[in-house]
Amino acid sequence: MESLLESMGTYVQGTMKTQLHFTEHWIPSDEGAGNCCIYLTENITSCSKLLVVLQNHVGSQPGIWSRSLCMDNGLNAGSMLPTLHKAASLGFGVAVLNPNANSYVNEDGKKCSILTSSNPTEHVLTCWDDIIYPQTSAEHIYLFGYGNGGTLAKDILLRQMAKDNVELNRIKGIATIETSKLLEIDDTDDVKEFLRTRCVNWDSNDAPVNYQLCKTTKKLGATCLSAGPLPETTPNVAFSIQQSLDAAFRFFSFVATSDDKSKGNGKQASSNATNLSLQFHAAEAAALNLSPVAASIPDDEAQAAPEKATLLTKLFSWRHKPGEEAVQYTGDGKSLGVKDFDLLKVVGKGAFGKVMLVRKKSPPSAGQIFAMKVLKKSVIAAKGQVEHTKSERDILFEVRHPFVVFLRFAFQSEEKLYLITDFYAGGSLFYHLRKSRCFSEVRARFYASELLLALSHLHSHEIIYRDLKLENVLMDGSGHVALTDFGLSKQNVKSNDAASTFCGTAEYIAPELLRGKRYGAAVDWWSFGILLYEMQAGRTPFYDKNRKIMFFNIMNSTPQFPLSFSEKACSVLRALLTVDPTKRLGNNIDDLKNHKFFSSINWEALYKKEVRPVYVPDVSNELDCKYVPKTYLRAEAKDSICQKPGKDEKLDFQEFTFMGETSVMSAAVNNGGD
Numbered sequence: 001m002e003s004l005l006e007s008m009g010t011y012v013q014g015t016m017k018t019q020l021h022f023t024e025h026w027i028p029s030d031e032g033a034g035n036c037c038i039y040l041t042e043n044i045t046s047c048s049k050l051l052v053v054l055q056n057h058v059g060s061q062p063g064i065w066s067r068s069l070c071m072d073n074g075l076n077a078g079s080m081l082p083t084l085h086k087a088a089s090l091g092f093g094v095a096v097l098n099p100n101a102n103s104y105v106n107e108d109g110k111k112c113s114i115l116t117s118s119n120p121t122e123h124v125l126t127c128w129d130d131i132i133y134p135q136t137s138a139e140h141i142y143l144f145g146y147g148n149g150g151t152l153a154k155d156i157l158l159r160q161m162a163k164d165n166v167e168l169n170r171i172k173g174i175a176t177i178e179t180s181k182l183l184e185i186d187d188t189d190d191v192k193e194f195l196r197t198r199c200v201n202w203d204s205n206d207a208p209v210n211y212q213l214c215k216t217t218k219k220l221g222a223t224c225l226s227a228g229p230l231p232e233t234t235p236n237v238a239f240s241i242q243q244s245l246d247a248a249f250r251f252f253s254f255v256a257t258s259d260d261k262s263k264g265n266g267k268q269a270s271s272n273a274t275n276l277s278l279q280f281h282a283a284e285a286a287a288l289n290l291s292p293v294a295a296s297i298p299d300d301e302a303q304a305a306p307e308k309a310t311l312l313t314k315l316f317s318w319r320h321k322p323g324e325e326a327v328q329y330t331g332d333g334k335s336l337g338v339k340d341f342d343l344l345k346v347v348g349k350g351a352f353g354k355v356m357l358v359r360k361k362s363p364p365s366a367g368q369i370f371a372m373k374v375l376k377k378s379v380i381a382a383k384g385q386v387e388h389t390k391s392e393r394d395i396l397f398e399v400r401h402p403f404v405v406f407l408r409f410a411f412q413s414e415e416k417l418y419l420i421t422d423f424y425a426g427g428s429l430f431y432h433l434r435k436s437r438c439f440s441e442v443r444a445r446f447y448a449s450e451l452l453l454a455l456s457h458l459h460s461h462e463i464i465y466r467d468l469k470l471e472n473v474l475m476d477g478s479g480h481v482a483l484t485d486f487g488l489s490k491q492n493v494k495s496n497d498a499a500s501t502f503c504g505t506a507e508y509i510a511p512e513l514l515r516g517k518r519y520g521a522a523v524d525w526w527s528f529g530i531l532l533y534e535m536q537a538g539r540t541p542f543y544d545k546n547r548k549i550m551f552f553n554i555m556n557s558t559p560q561f562p563l564s565f566s567e568k569a570c571s572v573l574r575a576l577l578t579v580d581p582t583k584r585l586g587n588n589i590d591d592l593k594n595h596k597f598f599s600s601i602n603w604e605a606l607y608k609k610e611v612r613p614v615y616v617p618d619v620s621n622e623l624d625c626k627y628v629p630k631t632y633l634r635a636e637a638k639d640s641i642c643q644k645p646g647k648d649e650k651l652d653f654q655e656f657t658f659m660g661e662t663s664v665m666s667a668a669v670n671n672g673g674d
C-alpha cells in the first residue's frame with residue numbers, strides 16, 4: 001500500500017514538473033538529509049498573480065489532497081492536478097508547500113527535526129519569508145487551503161500584516177475548503193476585517209452549492225458557502241475540493257476585478273471597506289436567480305456523508321452490570337429507543353449533539369435517572385470522526401472503573417447514536433473551579449488522586465485519553481469525580497511513539513505534539529500536571545491569549561509557581577511538566593503514586609471510595625441540576641427530527657444486528673487519523 005501511495009506522489013510531482021513547469025526548492029537547502037521539498041512554478045518571479053496552495057494533513061505530500069481519495073476515486077479526484085491545471089490556464093504562478101515535512105531520520109537512526117521546518121506553521125512562514133515573498137513580484141496573491149491548511153493560510157496573512165500596513169498588503173483573498181477554525185478572540189481588527197471581507201470557505205452540506213451557511217459563517221468569521229452534498233459513493237470530505245474548485249477561482253477573479261475597479265475610481269485597491277465575500281455570494285446567488293437572503297440557510301442540520309454513516313450501525317449494544325444477562329439489540333432501534341425514556345432537561349451541548357437528563361420508563365432500571373448523549377451520525381461521518389466515535393463507545397463499553405463514567409445502554413435510530421450513562425449531579429470541575437477561583441492543595445490532591453487511578457487504568461489497557469481538562473471531569477453527588485468524553489482517546493497504544501494525530505485542548509497540549517513528534521501515554525501525564533497546577537492556581541501555567549505565544553511557552557518555558565504552592569506541589573509539578581516525555585513523571589506509575597505529594601493517600605481505600613471527599617456538593621435529589629450551566633437548562637429537551645435518510649442508507653441500518661465484534665468496523669472504515 002505504501003509503495004503504491006509513494007508511486008502516486010512521484011507520478012503527480014513528475015507531472016507537475018514536466019507539464020506544469022514546476023521546479024523543486026529545498027528547505028533549508030539541498031545539501032544533506034535534513035531537508036524538505038516545495039514546488040514553485042518557473043514564472044513565480046514574473047507572474048502578476050500568485051496562488052499559494054496549502055494542505056495540512058498527517059502524511060500529506062505536495063501534489064496530493066487526499067491519499068485515500070486517490071486510492072478510491074483516482075488522481076483526478078484526490079490529487080492537486082485539476083487545481084494546478086486550472087491555475088495554469090488562468091495565468092497564475094503557483095507555490096505548493098509541504099507543511100507536514102517536519103522531520104528526518106539521521107545516520108544513527110534517530111528522528112530529528114528539519115531546521116526551519118520543525119512544524120507546519122514554521123514551514124509555511126519560512127517558505128513565505130525566505131522564498132516566496134522575496135521572489136515574486138505578483139501584486140495579487142491568493143491563498144488556497146484545504147482543512148487545516150486554512151489555518152496555515154491565516155498564519156501567512158498574520159505574518160504579512162505584521163510587515164505591511166493594510167494598503168500595501170499584496171494578499172488579496174483567501175479560499176478555504178472544509179476549514180473548521182479561522183477566527184481567534186485575540187485577532188486584531190485588521191485581521192478580522194480581512195477574514196470577513198476577503199475570505200470564503202466551502203463545506204460539504206445538504207444545502208445547494210454556494211448557499212451561504214449562516215452559523216458556520218459566524219463561527220469562522222468568514223463567509224461559508226455550501227459545496228453541496230458529498231456523493232453517496234464518496235463520503236470523503238476532500239471531495240469538496242473538486243465540487244468547489246471552479247467557485248474558488250471565480251472568487252479570486254471577482255476580487256481581482258473589484259480591486260481593479262477600485263483602482264480606476266482612485267480608491268485603494270486593497271481597501272477592506274467593501275465586503276467582497278458577500279458581494280461574491282450575491283453574484284453567485286444571482287446566477288441561480290435567487291436573492292442573497294434566499295440563498296442563505298441556518299446550517300445546523302447534518303452534513304452529507306451517508307456511506308460512512310451507515311457503518312456506525314456496528315457500534316451499539318446493551319451494557320449490563322456484573323451478574324446480569326447480556327441482552328443483544330438490533331440496529332433498527334426497536335428493542336430500545338428514545339421512546340423508552342422521558343426527556344427531562346438539556347444538561348450539555350457539543351459539536352456533534354447534546355446531552356439530556358432522562359428517566360427510564362420501563363424495566364430494567366425503570367424510574368432511574370441517566371444522562372443521554374445524542375450524536376448525529378452524518379455529522380460525525382462528514383467531519384471524519386467515525387473512528388473516534390467508535391473508540392469512545394468501545395472504551396466506555398470495555399472499561400469499568402470507579403472514576404470513569406459508567407455506560408448503561410447504547411442504541412441508535414436511523415439518524416443518531418445514543419449513549420446512556422450515569423448522571424453526575426455535582427457538575428464539572430470546570431464549574432467548581434470557576435466558582436472557587438482555586439482549590440486548596442488538599443482538595444486538588446484528592447481530585448488528582450482519583451484521576452491518577454483512572455488514567456493509570458486506561459494506560460494499563462493500552463488506551464491514552466488525550467483530552468484531560470476540567471470540563472471533562474464530572475463530580476457525582478457524593479463529591480467523587482469521573483472522566484468523561486472519550487472522543488479523542490486512542491486504543492492499542494503499546495509504545496511511546498504509537499500516535500501522531502495533533503489533538504487536544506490548547507492549554508493542555510504536551511510539547512511533543514507541538515513539535516510534530518509521535519507520542520504515547522506520557523501526553524496524559526503532561527495534561528495531568530497542567531490540570532493539577534490549574535486547580536491550585538486558578539489558571540494554567542503557560543497560558544497566553546495569543547495562542548502562538550502560549551505554544552512557544554509550552555515548548556520552551558518552565559512553570560512559575562505562586563508563593564501559595566508547597567514545596568511538595570512544586571516538586572511533583574516540575575516532574576510532571578518535564579518537556580522530555582521519556583523523563584516525565586508517570587511513565588512508571590508507582591513513581592508517581594509514591595511521590596511525597598501523594599504520601600497521605602491510601603490508594604486502596606481511595607479506589608474503593610472509602611476516602612471521604614474534601615467537598616460534597618449540595619445535591620438535594622437525583623434531578624437537582626444546580627451545577628449545570630443555566631444556558632443549557634433553558635433549552636427544550638426534545639429529540640429533534642433529522643432529514644429522512646436515503647433509501648440505501650436506511651436499508652443498511654435495518655439489516656444489521658450487532659453481535660459484539662469490534663473488528664468489523666475497523667476493517668470497514670478507512671482510518672482518517674488516530
